Amino acid sequence: MLIDKTKCVNCGQCIPYCPMACIQKKDGIVQIDLDECVECEACRNARVCPRDALYMQKLEGTRILRSQFSNPLITHPKTGVPGRGTEEMKTNDVTGRFKRGRAGVCIELGRPGTGTRLKDVQTVAMAVAPYAKYGFEPHNPVTALMVDATGKLREDVLQEKTLSAIVEIEVDQKDIGAVLDAISKVQKDVDTVFSVDFAGRLERDESFPAKIVAQKAGYKLSPNGKTNVGLGKPLAKEE
Ligand code: SF4
């Protein structure tokens, strides 16, 4: 996002609308820190500028990733999903997505106010890759940037910053404790906040082995029922 200096009157009305706090007034001049800007367009979409001074430049090269991951009004070109580009298991329909005995794991990096560099996303992806027995979620924009199954991302994207990004893998439920341990080990290397969620099918007795494994490994869980269940969608076939 850029400010047309021939129009801007430095009123500062756009400042509170930036989720990255990267519009700032210095010495009376309002400026955007382009290294921190994630191209989400929230400032312009707020329509508060009295001079229509905010405008999007043509995003060149890897910078376009910022808007693909951060602008909720853009549909990701690779996955066809708006927002963060993936139908993450936490809030979307998981019917038929996981076979019994498996779990999907989401690691959600970045939040308004902090965002995330893709190098931090790579750090987490590489930590959990050894446990991704069934791979990284293929319809996920982070996966689309990977160069191999180790979770390594393209070198040229690592410094790009996004509002958030989600690493998604599918594991055996028995490996949940090991996955959480792997994430714990790298958390000090990650310069942003993140949350971890996992989802899967209940056993026939309505137990959820992944939850038991995580609790035995010493993790405190916050179970919730936010996940949607689809109507008329076939369940994943058991092997
Ligand atoms: S595009 Fe988003 S991150 Fe960039 S200045 Fe505007 S609100 Fe802030």
Ligand code: SF4
């Ligand atoms: S609202 Fe518009 S005129 Fe005011 S500081 Fe922001 S860009 Fe400049």
